[in-house]
Amino acid sequence: MSWWGKLAGGAFGFMVGGPIGALLGAVLGHNLDKGLKGLSDEERLPPGDQERVQTAFFTTTFSVMGAIAKADGRVSRDEIALANSVMAEMDLNEEMRRTAINLFNQGKSADFPLDEVLNQFRRECHRRNTLIQMFIEIQLQAAYADGSLHKAEEQLLLHICKQLGIPEFAFRRLEKMIRAEAGFSGRGGGGRQAGAKPSGPTLEDAYAILNVSSDASNAEVKQAYRRLLSQHHPDKLVSKGLPEEMMKMAAQKTHEIRQAYERVKEARGI
Known part of the structure; x- marks a missing residue:
């Protein structure tokens, strides 16, 4: 049974407590902490269980x-x-x-416990860096939804990265990648435009997506391509705790990475 099926069915054993559990419980109208307290230690699944991480990721x-x-x-x-x-x-x-809509609205509220939620999310992910990176990529797409990254959004994203243990240079790399993807994937600054058709990456966009410079060797380009494909592989991400419902997003990422690699190969004649 999926993480949502267990949640909807009242199987609290895999669920998280803390601020994430309180947040989800508030929007569902459930007392998740009460459900957790009613279980013995033997009945609870291990910390970091896949369904538990999926629930934390979604929330x-x-x-x-x-x-x-x-x-x-x-x-x-x-x-x-x-x-x-x-x-x-x-x-x-x-x-x-x-x-999801209610969670979005909770995040907009003045009393949203951002740091507490982020700290618990980091613990639940158990240093699964590719999973945390996917989370940041989604948030960057959200920030660019109106066509630009506002200063306040940038500062908040840098704070989020700091809380999650992501250095600024890694954030800048992801930001560059998301900007490049927006240029050719049918997204308007991060949000998908109805009826927009992908035109294919420019060569500059392609290098940015692969996170390599134009003077990188063919071997370095190929290595970067393989690394990114591995990091965004939908099945691997789901096994680490990405909700199954987000597999399509991961698959779109791998498609864009492949497009970028083909564009670079074409330009280099390899």
């Missing part, structure tokens, strides 16, 4: 997305559209979609 993704959308002082139509497009890509059922 943190949409609530933090709301916080970032509010960072520049207002939530734009593009930012709401981006959140809706993520939900559409995940093909959420009505109950899950309603939960």
Whole structure:
């Protein structure tokens, strides 16, 4: 049974407590902490269990997305559209979609416990860096939904990265990648535009997506390509705790990486 199926069915053994559990419990109208206390230690699944991480990822993704959308002082139509497009890509059922919207709204509230949620999310991920990186990529797409990264959004994202143990140079690399992807993937600054058709990456975009310079050797380009494919492999990410519903997003990432590599190969004649 999926993480959501167990949650909806009242199987609290894998669930998280703390601020993430309180946040999810508030939007679902459940007392998750009470459910946890009713179980013996033998009945609980190990910390970091896949379903537990998937639940934390889903909850943190949409609530933090709301916080970032509010960072520049207002939530734009593009930012709401981006959140809706993520939900559409995940093909959420009505109950899950309603939960995601409520989490987004919780993140916009003045009393949203951002640091507490991030700290618990980092613990639940158990240093799974590729999973945390995917989380940041989604948040960057949200930040660029209105076409630009506002200063307040940038500062908040840097703070989020610091809380999650991601150095600034890694954030800048991901930011560059997301900007490049937006240039050719049919996204308008991070949000998908209805009817927009991908035109294929420019050579500059392709190098940015692969995170290599134009003077990198063919071997370095190939190595970067293989590393990125491995990091974004949908099955691998799900095994680490990405919700199954986000597999389509990971698959889109790998498609864009392949497009970028083909563009570089074409330019180099390899």
